[in-house]
Amino acid sequence: MTERREPPQDPEEFAHFTVHSTDQIYDSPWCGLRRDVVVLPDGAHQEYHVIEISNAVAVVPMLPDGRIVMIGQYRYPIGKTHWEVPAGRIADGEDPSVAAERELLEETGHRAGRLVPLPGFYPTNGISAHYAHAYCAYDCERVAELELDAAEQLIVRVFERCEVEALLDAGKIEDAFSAITLMYVLRGASS
Amino acid sequence: MTERREPPQDPEEFAHFTVHSTDQIYDSPWCGLRRDVVVLPDGAHQEYHVIEISNAVAVVPMLPDGRIVMIGQYRYPIGKTHWEVPAGRIADGEDPSVAAERELLEETGHRAGRLVPLPGFYPTNGISAHYAHAYCAYDCERVAELELDAAEQLIVRVFERCEVEALLDAGKIEDAFSAITLMYVLRGASS
Numbered sequence: 001m002t003e004r005r006e007p008p009q010d011p012e013e014f015a016h017f018t019v020h021s022t023d024q025i026y027d028s029p030w031c032g033l034r035r036d037v038v039v040l041p042d043g044a045h046q047e048y049h050v051i052e053i054s055n056a057v058a059v060v061p062m063l064p065d066g067r068i069v070m071i072g073q074y075r076y077p078i079g080k081t082h083w084e085v086p087a088g089r090i091a092d093g094e095d096p097s098v099a100a101e102r103e104l105l106e107e108t109g110h111r112a113g114r115l116v117p118l119p120g121f122y123p124t125n126g127i128s129a130h131y132a133h134a135y136c137a138y139d140c141e142r143v144a145e146l147e148l149d150a151a152e153q154l155i156v157r158v159f160e161r162c163e164v165e166a167l168l169d170a171g172k173i174e175d176a177f178s179a180i181t182l183m184y185v186l187r188g189a190s191s
Numbered sequence: 192m193t194e195r196r197e198p199p200q201d202p203e204e205f206a207h208f209t210v211h212s213t214d215q216i217y218d219s220p221w222c223g224l225r226r227d228v229v230v231l232p233d234g235a236h237q238e239y240h241v242i243e244i245s246n247a248v249a250v251v252p253m254l255p256d257g258r259i260v261m262i263g264q265y266r267y268p269i270g271k272t273h274w275e276v277p278a279g280r281i282a283d284g285e286d287p288s289v290a291a292e293r294e295l296l297e298e299t300g301h302r303a304g305r306l307v308p309l310p311g312f313y314p315t316n317g318i319s320a321h322y323a324h325a326y327c328a329y330d331c332e333r334v335a336e337l338e339l340d341a342a343e344q345l346i347v348r349v350f351e352r353c354e355v356e357a358l359l360d361a362g363k364i365e366d367a368f369s370a371i372t373l374m375y376v377l378r379g380a381s382s
Contacts, residue, residue: 011263072202171310
């Protein structure tokens with residue numbers, strides 16, 4: 001990365017919608033769905049659906065030699081197995097960095113020497129407040145076997161940095177959490 | 192970007208879950224929610240929630256001089272106004288590239304000289320098959336005023352490339368669609 005400079009200002013905050021009413025359509029430990037009726041700045045009412053998903057972490061595991069650990073994971077909703085970085089939900093009351101260390105260990109069997117924050121992100125901010133905290137895990141070492149849920153099918157593989165770049169540029173990193181965090185690491189955003 | 196190389200193989204496809212039963216909890220033009228009971232490879236049954244959202248496009252508008260157009264947009268679910276690239280849902284039967292041109296025009300008033308695909312992505316592949324097609328719109332010119340829904344509040348601003356880099360590295364591009372597409376463009380993935 002080249003020299004850092006001060007970023008431009010955020011845009012001026014627009015008037016927020018106010019909530020006229022809320023209808024909780026569904027609730028569960030996995031996700032919720034509500035239908036708000038919001039009051040727009042012009043006074044009109046409008047329905048707005050909001051999906052509720054607890055916040056998540058994504059973590060890029062890097063070995064002392066700079067190689068990157070990824071997992072080949074089956075994702076039921078899309079019916080595909082592809083390369084991803086470890087990621088998962090944050091448990092109730094869990095610190096995001098602890099969740100990142102836990103997912104790293106469970107999904108790759110690695111422990112980080114040093115966990116450094118990357119920019120976080122809202123995967124779908126038009127319909128959910130779901131937020132992902134992101135980290136680069138430097139100086140990882142393998143310390144354990146995988147601890148997988150019955151629903152998790154995955155394999156672990158170590159990639160050269162240039163292989164990760166080739167996967168990205170070929171459009172093979174289709175999981176947004178992975179594409180973002182890997183590109184931040186390649187930019188040196190966590191160094 | 193440096194020289195391209197062949198990417199590593201995708202991981203071997205794991206056995207897919209089969210669907211034992213499906214319960215459509217909610218359906219609407221905005222989103223649906225279903226609760227599948229899936230059969231895991233070990234034969235056990237497990238609930239799996241899937242959120243249904245129609246596919247989307249995201250487009251990075253670039254001017255002939257290389258500057259990038261972004262919008263400052265209010266997002267109700269997160270209660271924030273921040274810098275984003277134009278994005279939106281694909282209408283029924285609409286070609287993704289047509290949707291990208293439409294969103295570009297509606298949200299920024301610009302038309303592209305040349306629309307080039309970027310790698311697409313699944314924003315939340317653990318819970319939804321929702322997919323985003325991504326583009327870089329080169330040689331944009333302003334041809335119209337904005338056409339906004341009553342619920343859309345946004346402003347248009349032109350950024351130097353180094354300003355976009357500074358926003359990314361400062362963690363100010365919190366919208367995943369924007370962070371991914373901007374980083375792909377900065378990597379030269381569409382050139």
